[in-house]
Amino acid sequence: MTENHYSIDGDKLREECGVFGLIAGPDSHREPAFDTYNALYALQHRGQDSCGIAVAQRGQLRVHKGKGLVPDVFTMQDLEAFRGANVAIGHVRHATNAASVNPANIQPLLVRHASGSMALCYNGTLANGRSLRAESENRGGIFQGTNDAEVIAYLIVREHLRTHTLEDAVINAMEYMIGAYSMVLLQSDKLIAARDPNGFRPLCIGRIGDAYIFASESCAIEALGGVFLRDVEPGEVVVAQDGELKSFHCRIRAARRSLCLFELIYFARQDSVIDGCAVGAVREAAGRELARQNTVQGDLVIGVPDSGIAAAMGFASESGIPYDIGLMKNRYIARTFIQSQKWEQEKSLRIKLNAVSATVRGKRVILVDDSIIRGRTCARIVKLLRDAGAREVHMRVSSPPFRYQCHFGTVTPPAEDMVASGRTPEEVCRIIGADSLQYLSLESLKRLAGVEGLGFCDACFTGDYVLPVREADPRQLSIFPTLE
Amino acid sequence: MTENHYSIDGDKLREECGVFGLIAGPDSHREPAFDTYNALYALQHRGQDSCGIAVAQRGQLRVHKGKGLVPDVFTMQDLEAFRGANVAIGHVRHATNAASVNPANIQPLLVRHASGSMALCYNGTLANGRSLRAESENRGGIFQGTNDAEVIAYLIVREHLRTHTLEDAVINAMEYMIGAYSMVLLQSDKLIAARDPNGFRPLCIGRIGDAYIFASESCAIEALGGVFLRDVEPGEVVVAQDGELKSFHCRIRAARRSLCLFELIYFARQDSVIDGCAVGAVREAAGRELARQNTVQGDLVIGVPDSGIAAAMGFASESGIPYDIGLMKNRYIARTFIQSQKWEQEKSLRIKLNAVSATVRGKRVILVDDSIIRGRTCARIVKLLRDAGAREVHMRVSSPPFRYQCHFGTVTPPAEDMVASGRTPEEVCRIIGADSLQYLSLESLKRLAGVEGLGFCDACFTGDYVLPVREADPRQLSIFPTLE
Amino acid sequence: MTENHYSIDGDKLREECGVFGLIAGPDSHREPAFDTYNALYALQHRGQDSCGIAVAQRGQLRVHKGKGLVPDVFTMQDLEAFRGANVAIGHVRHATNAASVNPANIQPLLVRHASGSMALCYNGTLANGRSLRAESENRGGIFQGTNDAEVIAYLIVREHLRTHTLEDAVINAMEYMIGAYSMVLLQSDKLIAARDPNGFRPLCIGRIGDAYIFASESCAIEALGGVFLRDVEPGEVVVAQDGELKSFHCRIRAARRSLCLFELIYFARQDSVIDGCAVGAVREAAGRELARQNTVQGDLVIGVPDSGIAAAMGFASESGIPYDIGLMKNRYIARTFIQSQKWEQEKSLRIKLNAVSATVRGKRVILVDDSIIRGRTCARIVKLLRDAGAREVHMRVSSPPFRYQCHFGTVTPPAEDMVASGRTPEEVCRIIGADSLQYLSLESLKRLAGVEGLGFCDACFTGDYVLPVREADPRQLSIFPTLE
């Protein structure tokens, strides 16, 4: 079991990445590298294993990246070296296995090329990444890392050899890319954002003074004091240059929009607004809906910090059952503590989380969280509450049962490790040791998140994948999608 | 202005220290150093500038200490070197000026002496520390640091030259110590706790298996899975040895108990119980009381994270005005970020805290925090909410106006930096830019915290110091207190 | 002026790299990564800016590399992670500008490819590197770094797509590579060494038990306790696999062998034997020859530590003038000291080097060094000796005047910074402030180093480059060499 490294949210999915880019305007004295550094803090929840910033500075491209959190990787000296840059992009990333982050996979990727050097980073997963890699290799391409960044770079460079602009190359390359990707690229005088035709991962546009911003989430724009303009549309390529924005569209049209539902449930920061959905409001509404469907009596509503707090408050508000802080999280738990593998899981949880006896003793507790993946942390929290004197513990989950692996940008455990996979809610309830368990239905969730024209990817609940996810033998050439 | 280094709570008082001690029982296989390490995590909120652990290991005393948070100072290797210890004490500490932590002041202090070596650490301030130091120097004592640890050590050692046991030496020494102190000491086979006769600072007793625990707060006992037994009484000296507890009392009797009110308002962790007060419950009740006294209409109650959350929830619950998460705290802000002094205060706050526009826009916001000291952070938060669209911002504070310096264990700014010092609430309201401001009255606060027989120190609100705080010229000998 | 970072040899050329590889034999229990680590210590003089080790471990290729000296880059944990590898290669490297080592240039380079992954590292410079890079880019290749490692990797991979074995691919690729290169490559079960047809840079073969070794210098083989077998021949490709060595030859024949003379004069470690030349013996003989040509009276011979010691001893022995330690080097000067750019050059030199007054006062000193490049350090040493009381200082240099840039694997200053460039020895003598100056003639040097059939590259003294060093416009395709 891979526990979450920096929070008690041990049983959570992991977003793979956050991206950011900023280009200074013609008259502006902003420092894009410093802004990017600050913005990466606001996106840190999207990836804690590595990060990096690439800049164009007096026509030269440079990159600094490494393992760890933003302040671990960047010293003030590192940032100072990027002073005077006119455009910057940044990336935070989660690796499947944090202990063995492959340095060659850390983004942004800086590509030196006669057609014009560039740097790129992305959030997502290419469904046909292995095929595209095999094809590149067959043409003589070499790879240092194992993720899709080099794959995308080869595609774009190949196209750029016959296009005039980088944006045309990106648009061409997108015809070959199947999957989820929200990416930003820079050249010496240009910043480009591109979002896959399905719009799996968020990507939005902001402005601060005469500088333009692209970011995975609106909270990064607000962290700088900038204003949110709009989302990048699925399939859109946006170019910021010379103080202007230009919009293009790739030649692929997806059958439907497919925003990842888990962005709303758990990944995105509560204060972000994604494709028109206010994330915090969706979470609270999910709690309200759970309350409306609730069938048991309770004395107290408790949220699992921090992921279940919003839904728990919605539940309390709708049900009239009082909300209280029954689980106290230690906010000084640092990575060193967790990385040492000396501590048994249960002792470890107790140090991270304390059930407040004075609050829960003798009470019928409604415990709310946003999701249950493997179920082990959930079971330990239920036990913690019982040990602290709770009379009953009723689990309420503000999403449907999680049963299928994600292939579009999220790190999920194998299906056999998911507690709801092949089990009824009653069986799950027994495993986590709760007195009752209710999930939010998929229909309810979609209705709550409903924005005109917005479709979702719900494959992790239903197994219905929007795009084909099985690749042909990677040593074969990929079969390219037919263009419209 | 010295901003709080690791949280958004920039305008907060700083507790000076947390102490902990554990002695293994005769049959136990516990590792006191490892337990102490874990417990210091639970006490980290009481001091983030330095920490240390001292142990007795096969009759030898050893100490490891340094600047920084618990995981910064201790590697697994450092802990492993303490394996096999039978007794350990630990300390976390806040320094007035974090940048220049004087290594000679880091605790525990290990004292080698023919009468039996010992290690000690304490939380508090001696009102007559300078006089005692001067007296020691006049007798030929030398000092490496500037705090009271060496002063106390000289007193105890001097007494120990004519007493049989360390506890007797401590009891004698306490006759000369005027002020606030909760301390733990160890010898090779013994653990001692002592609390000043007024009981300014908390100190409690716990048990896990056949091991005994002394800790500043009960949450540290619970973090280990131990059980809380009782508080150390004011003036009490408790000895844990050979699996037994013995209680003594010093020969000084205080006129009244004087628990620091700010422990309940802000310092202590919400899940701790101090001298019979459940901290979280007091905070929520303070919010309820504020609601009962409230005179304005509001659409929304918001707490300043994390210090104002409990009171805000109490306010919302009592008033019926809905609580919502209108301020979003970035939980990845690390020390490196803040320590770099490159960022202007306002930009810095924005990265730490984001006002959720979707929640506050157009609303009349009731903003709750536990205290206002200097008022600058508060003013910036009010502005943040207005920038995010709040129509009105009404500030409610769950403690009385803070106007006087603390001399009993807390780091406070000079009175002239306290916004309420010499100003009416209306003037403070104008300075922080709120539409209205209400404080909780001292009477209300004391009533809420009221436990049979429990008195409080309220000097920071009233200027009524329980003990004399002006010392004679430190080059003179101290005038020793008359004994009862 | 870029001063040498870790020694007093501030006015020295910088070798660019050292390479090493070891493959365990079928029955051996060696740990190739640990051996490589130890061997890199012995090659550390060939590059101090970055280093790395790549291994094949249970069929998987892995690499660990970073900035700094061998012990800075590798922890024991890093090495332990490579336990069980069957083959390893390692590299030490000097960067032109140490402060800004580009991480993408650190070797070994690990290349993932369908044709079989590999890792490679090299010592040298391709004269046609820019053309080859441009050609690769025109075919869609992307580059992350700026040195020739990726260029060579593309060539080899391109060839490997149509050859069965990696060695055949290397042999084919060598037809396109013009310049100086000694390289080692590994695959999961194979170790390959290749040396350019001119043999500019050293590369030799050793054995320890049933393991085979390739190394830049024989001292690395001896550091492990292994035995030197022979040098890799110019143009030779040697494959070690399954406990056997196989030798191949590339299809290019060079007009003549061209071992770099500076390897013998300065770069190589004194205890190495290169292409049959015992390095220490050559240096001592050079000192003897200088003595035979000497025209002045002296009381004392002094060598500049460490580079001039061997020649100074030869001079003393031949001339009968006593050798003494008149310059004392501080052996605790560490990188931190030098990297701080706070110290003026002269103060800095004084801390690194002290002229022993007791030894030199009133004496006519013969000062011997191996070379003068810029002349500034030399001038400061002459002044140091005069300040310490030396009556006369006669400079003797065991190589000819250095006047031309190297294009075959060495970092040299621009010609205008070389003190001998465009100046007579008399002018140089005046600049360095010596009483007289004599260089060793090129003819003498070649005669001393003379081994049957061994030719040298002497371009830095003569400007006669063995290979063309001006490239066509890099955006053009390279003109490939005609094959034999």
Next chain:
Amino acid sequence: MTENHYSIDGDKLREECGVFGLIAGPDSHREPAFDTYNALYALQHRGQDSCGIAVAQRGQLRVHKGKGLVPDVFTMQDLEAFRGANVAIGHVRHATNAASVNPANIQPLLVRHASGSMALCYNGTLANGRSLRAESENRGGIFQGTNDAEVIAYLIVREHLRTHTLEDAVINAMEYMIGAYSMVLLQSDKLIAARDPNGFRPLCIGRIGDAYIFASESCAIEALGGVFLRDVEPGEVVVAQDGELKSFHCRIRAARRSLCLFELIYFARQDSVIDGCAVGAVREAAGRELARQNTVQGDLVIGVPDSGIAAAMGFASESGIPYDIGLMKNRYIARTFIQSQKWEQEKSLRIKLNAVSATVRGKRVILVDDSIIRGRTCARIVKLLRDAGAREVHMRVSSPPFRYQCHFGTVTPPAEDMVASGRTPEEVCRIIGADSLQYLSLESLKRLAGVEGLGFCDACFTGDYVLPVREADPRQLSIFPTLE
């Protein structure tokens, strides 16, 4: 066996400390902290385990110290914080067990006291340290560390309570101190040097501009570009203040001067002059004397780097047998390498030292070193030479057999670990595996080092201790020396 940590000189005694102090003159703009930093580099050979600098800066005393070499402990930032100091002292130290350096023992010791704060550091050992410590403890003194620094501080402070000046306190304190000590102290406007009445350890005075310097060795003065004035006399106390030097003498007169002979043989840097002896000249003369006493034929003289080089050159010069570099030392061996305890001793030596086969093969080698303590490293070097083909190896040692522990400032192994203890030279010769072994006689050594009036401590060779070294029971009061 505790191997030397940073050099191949594994079988060497360890000096315990080096001291330094500098006070700026009235008109000078020197930075004493920066000068001290540079000077500590020049004294680093006297201690590599910890170091520190204390300064007086605008009337305040401050100290920075830690484990490791000078550049490990001090960043530029640390030094910058000391800018503007008017006086500084510094210390380098060797600990008995480097792995467990007790931080409380690291010097300088900063003592805060009403009589005037001071900082002190010393080189040496008090023979009556334990008695003095016990006496202090009986008077109520507390100790944090285990060495004599606090003992000396208590003595001085006790005296200072009844003297007007610090120098008077030092002079008084010296009446109670029996043993070896060379110390420097600072107050806010004053720098003091004091040397024990026997003059065991060196201490000298220098000047640079109008600043005065005290240093363990003259090489530290020269490293700054200063001029050596004279040695501090045994029993002398020198005060530098207001641009003037004042000399005092303590009231104890020693029977005779007793400079440690090992300072000349091994400890001091070769370019230092101590009490009139030029260290390098003594070492070379010792080699010459060995040559005169030599009884065997040899083809080659080799010195063990770095300790045996000077004597080997003297031997070669006197005997006419050629000197050559037959042992090559790796100058990149860093602490990390050695501290890892994974390497067997023999493999470890091979990486540090290589026997040059080309030089020694078939030769009768005269191997010269300055001393043999345990004999194991010596045995390994003899084997290394034989493995490299040496026909005979004749060991010559430029000091007498080392047989007794030092009690005056040196870390020596227990007598039973000294190879010459209780053994004849013939037996030692067999153990180290040499063909013959000759030591320098004590008479010869003293004669060579002979300076008018200079006496030596030769206890390590003879067991004749100049002062009583057995203390009474430390719990008893010390019996104070009778004053003259």
